[in-house]
Amino acid sequence: MEAKLLQSLHLTTWTGSDSVFPKPNNSMGLSTRFERKRRVNMLKCNLVQTVKPVTGRRASGLKVSCASQNSPASVLESETFTTEEDLVLKKKSEEIEPCLSGRCIYLVGMMGSGKTTIGQILAEVLGYSFFDSDKLIELSVGGTTVADIFKLHGEAFFRDNETEVLHKLSTMHRLVISTGGGAVVRPINWKYMHKGISVFIDVPLDALAQRLTAVGTASRPLLHHESGDAYTQTLKKLSKLWEVRSEAYSNAQVRVSLERIAAKLGHGDVCCVNPTQIAIEALIQIEDYLKK
Ligand SMILES: Nc1ncnc2c1ncn2[C@@H]1O[C@H](COP(=O)(O)OP(=O)(O)O)[C@@H](O)[C@H]1O
Numbered sequence: 001m002e003a004k005l006l007q008s009l010h011l012t013t014w015t016g017s018d019s020v021f022p023k024p025n026n027s028m029g030l031s032t033r034f035e036r037k038r039r040v041n042m043l044k045c046n047l048v049q050t051v052k053p054v055t056g057r058r059a060s061g062l063k064v065s066c067a068s069q070n071s072p073a074s075v076l077e078s079e080t081f082t083t084e085e086d087l088v089l090k091k092k093s094e095e096i097e098p099c100l101s102g103r104c105i106y107l108v109g110m111m112g113s114g115k116t117t118i119g120q121i122l123a124e125v126l127g128y129s130f131f132d133s134d135k136l137i138e139l140s141v142g143g144t145t146v147a148d149i150f151k152l153h154g155e156a157f158f159r160d161n162e163t164e165v166l167h168k169l170s171t172m173h174r175l176v177i178s179t180g181g182g183a184v185v186r187p188i189n190w191k192y193m194h195k196g197i198s199v200f201i202d203v204p205l206d207a208l209a210q211r212l213t214a215v216g217t218a219s220r221p222l223l224h225h226e227s228g229d230a231y232t233q234t235l236k237k238l239s240k241l242w243e244v245r246s247e248a249y250s251n252a253q254v255r256v257s258l259e260r261i262a263a264k265l266g267h268g269d270v271c272c273v274n275p276t277q278i279a280i281e282a283l284i285q286i287e288d289y290l291k292k
């Protein structure tokens with residue numbers, strides 16, 4: 001399926017996701033399943049010409065500790081994981097997967113909201129393939145980075161390619177797609193995304209600014225700033241984008257609010273909510289939507 005998509009995008013590069021799901025050391029069932037999927041991905045990988053992975057994301061455990069405002073987003077690189085949460089996630093995904101009938105899941109949300117991080121986890125547990133639309137755009141423009149596409153060709157050119165990628169993806173099944181933060185602004189993109197289930201990851205702007213300041217904004221041209229305090233500048237730019245886009249995000253069929261998850265879990269701060277917890281909430285909300 002991936003090969004077909006890449007061919008249709010005139011790409012020969014494998015872009016399947018690296019596994020990011022924690023490997024529980026006390027659960028043979030999970031390890032076996034993920035190991036099998038990893039092997040299948042490697043097999044597929046041999047069917048197309050491998051150039052590079054879609055992201056540099058690691059394959060081992062994900063856990064966010066209750067980080068202070070200034071902790072870098074790299075706290076995600078911790079080796080620990082919560083087996084109980086992994087099992088809840090697995091159970092939920094097994095319940096929901098048949099109800100999806102192969103429909104794709106489109107993750108939408110502001111830059112840094114965790115679409116890629118959560119998307120990889122959801123793809124892994126659902127047995128779906130993961131695609132990052134930005135990576136597909138980069139590949140379709142000969143491997144040029146998003147930042148360079150903006151610089152060399154301008155935003156309109158990037159958006160045209162984004163629409164084309166979403167169009168192609170809309171003909172596929174069993175994919176989790178991390179869309180770019182601005183994909184929601186073009187109504188035509190919704191026509192494509194509504195072929196599947198769209199999920200808005202709603203993260204407060206100050207938490208986003210915190211994360212994006214920690215990882216740097218070089219790869220996100222719309223957040224580029226020459227001078228001033230990085231956090232303040234990033235928050236300012238995010239706020240401007242939010243003013244224009246907030247309404248468009250509400251087109252998503254499902255909303256996953258980090259504030260709501262934090263409240264449910266009794267955390268005072270959304271920074272305490274880890275990607276597994278967000279993935280579980282996404283599945284719960286998708287289930288509710290499917291019941292309607
Ligand atoms: N729940 C979370 N808590 C803290 N940091 C996170 C969380 N989810 C993602 N991140 C971090 O935020 C940054 C942006 O995440 P990413 O998944 O790339 O977002 P997007 O794809 O929406 O732009 C990354 O550095 C990632 O590690």
Ligand SMILES: O=C(O)C1=C[C@@H](OP(=O)(O)O)[C@@H](O)[C@H](O)C1
Pocket residue numbers: 109110111112115134146179180181182183219220221222
């Ligand atoms: O919000 C936006 O307009 C953009 C978000 C980026 O994707 P992420 O949301 O994955 O950072 C990328 O598509 C591009 O830099 C533009």
